[in-house]
Amino acid sequence: MPEVTANGITIHYDDHGPKDAEPILLIMGFGAQMTLWPMELVEALTGHGFRVIRHDNRDVGLSQKFDGVKAPGLLKLTILGKLGFTPKVPYTLADMADDSAGVLDALGIGQAHVVGGSMGGMIAQHVAARHPDKTKTLTSIFSTTGNPKLPPAKKEAIQTLITRPKSLEEEVLVEHGIKLSRAIGSPGYPAEEERLRERVREGVRRSVYPEGPTRHLSAIVADGDRREMLKSITAPTLVLHGEDDPLVPVEGGRDTAAHIPGAKIKTIPGWGHDLPLELVEDLAAEIAAHAKAGTG
Template sequence: MTDVPHQPPQLAKANGIELCYEIFGAADAEPLVLIMGLGAQMILWDDEFCQQLAHRGFRVIRFDNRDIGHSTKFAGEKRLTMTELFKQRFLHIPIAAPYRLQDMANDVVGLLDALDIASAHIVGASMGGMIAQEIAILHPERVRTLTSIMSTTGNPRLPYPTREAAAMLMAPPPTTREAYIARFAQTWKVLRVGHFPQDEAKDRERAERSFARGLNPAGVARQLRAVLASGNRKPRLRQIKAPTLVIHGSVDPLVRPAAGKDTVASIPGAKWLLIDGMGHALPMPMWRTIIDAITKHALGTKAG
């Protein structure tokens, strides 16, 4: 599926920084913004995934969050230590961060402004789902529909990640190209939970592409701090007015299924889709289910 209009990556000034973005689909199609998760460049929304969404009638906009890919990099702050994590979890001591999820939400709104888009369908995965929730809370007029995938409310009472998934998150960053490629495959094997030959066959290509665009381990650390410093959104989620769909995998080891259930219970009128056998990833065999759900939610809401 390559016969969709395509605008190659370029930079836009947004919220006082620069964001690298890319567009698939016709200019007059329904605008849909994809927000990726912690430490993930926009290309982890696979090209073909974006093309399939564009074929469904969307103008698909993917972008690098601040501190990742080709968007603006920040400075300062060290990697999160286990001591800080312990204090945050058990002593409820706030973690210092140079920015928070609200700032990242304002980045997305700034990108919409730069593209002269009054409102869009907002789809976020993992940390991207948290950012999407913040957009719907802070800027309700900019959100046509909200889709929160494998994300959470920030409720501290929710189950923690599995030990194996948490270890991948906290592991020191690799320092060489081959080490990064090996870690990439290892990480996604843990997060996908199960055997997905199509994805495993593409892992090296995906890792090489991410490495070639440039890594920023310090930026990933700052993004993690932003997540933890932003606290519990659960009481504020009741403010969301946008039609909301919550998608979660039944075997997610990082953001446990209870977090998705907590999200759907916290947003008035939200719809729930639990995908059996899906972990903390968007495996290729499950694209059809996910894209069908997003399309029905967004365009079905419009039709209604």
């Protein structure tokens, strides 16, 4: 299993395409393994001439876990945030951004096109702000700014996301994963049942670690409003967002683009909070075109 030591911890990754090609770093979101970036997207990007690196964030998949480290509950985090206090959390999104930058260092990559989805988009924003020398371009996918005035997620989507499965039995975990995928997925591009079940089962068999998402959530909540930080980003930026995203409404993408100087945004009707096969080629083309324009 390919692993590197990055930012002082062990990070699992994979690497596709020619080693001398322009690198794209894919950063996945809340509680999600790197394999949620579908291989069809990876192959489409390598087909555009890129080297594509995925990695498991800390506390998820095959990367290092923070066993026994307590995170404050959601209620406490929310109350402290509303009172203007920064809660003490096990680690921050900035720490996770340093993990991603550390992966590039460990692989001997000076600069990359940084692409993040959902929480991974938030992490990618931090990479671009904290490590501008490493960020050739930024693509923020169905992510947001932390602006508290933006519309919230749909109730069913957020409840399903933060509800733990009833047990760790494989079939229970698979059904829970399918329910989550349906709750946050694209209304215009519903996943085919058997393929969805197979992908969820593969993820369950690869890794199950219910404690990680609790600490991921605490990092998101503690991060607060990133709008001022976003103004400092100098990397050419593309924002991609679904117009029918039930978890991170499209206003989050528009707010992201509005606060990063020179950012461009593309929204897609019918797209939710997933990466449907029907959109893979279009998304890869958008990412590739943006990266190539930023390379010149």
